Amino acid sequence: MNHFTALADVPDLALLLERAAECKRTPNAWSSLGRGRTLGMVFFNPSLRTRVSAHRAATLLGIDVVSMSPGSDTWLLETRDGVVMDGAAAEHIREAAAVLGRYVDILGIRSFAQLTNRDEDYAETILERFVACAGVPVISLESATRHPLQSLADMLTIEHFKRTSRPRVVLSWAPHPKALPQAVPNSFAEWAIAMGYELVITHPPGYELDERFTAGATITHDQDAAFDGADFVYAKNWSSYHDYGKILCQDMRWQITPEKMARTRNAYFMHCLPIRRNMIASDAVLDSPSSIIIEQAANRVPAAQAVLRTILEAQ
């Protein structure tokens, strides 16, 4: 594996999960594998889990880390081609990516969807520019359309907690005050389908995701029916894909509550975090024994460690 930007970059999903499970069991077993190597992480958007878990994973492998946020601790970057740079951006992404590629051995990029132009977001311009110009392996730390490090941790979590070989996994839209990207649900759907789970996606009308990610899932507007017999409930808000970036619904009846969880087969509750309490899910759900959100977040470390290890071993 060279880059890690999408499921398609993973040659063997089962092997990557096995490696993540190994990293979880014996995190210190590869402590000199990355000696002399540096991971650079570029955050165009805020992060708690991705920033700290990837740093921790790198440290466990003996890799040095340097993190930056363009526009606050490095120059604001221009991403459009052919423009006269007489505005706020002092540096073009072309030079920034090429230079960083000379300083570090692996580059992680966080760059969210802007949610104004679907074609631009789905072209993954920023991530792809780093892939094209940096000359080193690139890891997505959540891009405009995908969050594969999150999905790997999610699959590791489901594999650990599942009680049947093919669990019923429900991805439920839930209300949120701001427009959010489709990256997390896109990736979750893509990975859950590849794992062979029974994936049910439930959302209000108008929130259909890009079918390239959801082909093979059951899609319903009936949240109650979706929850019947569920083994896992994965809550997430996203903005509309078809009416791009719009909030079409803020109906609080979509919030995940104990009454809804009672319809399930004692399902575990999951969310990628950060989560707005009493919007997406009620306190009673988040604080119940069924909630595995902290274990899920903890699994971000072995997930990132497995990805870094796999890239280092391929070099």
Ligand code: AN0
């Ligand atoms: C981001 C999102 O929905 O993509 C990051 C989630 C990991 N969430 C927020 O911006 C609140």
Ligand code: CP
């Ligand atoms: N789940 C996740 O990626 O969290 P952060 O945005 O805090 O990194």
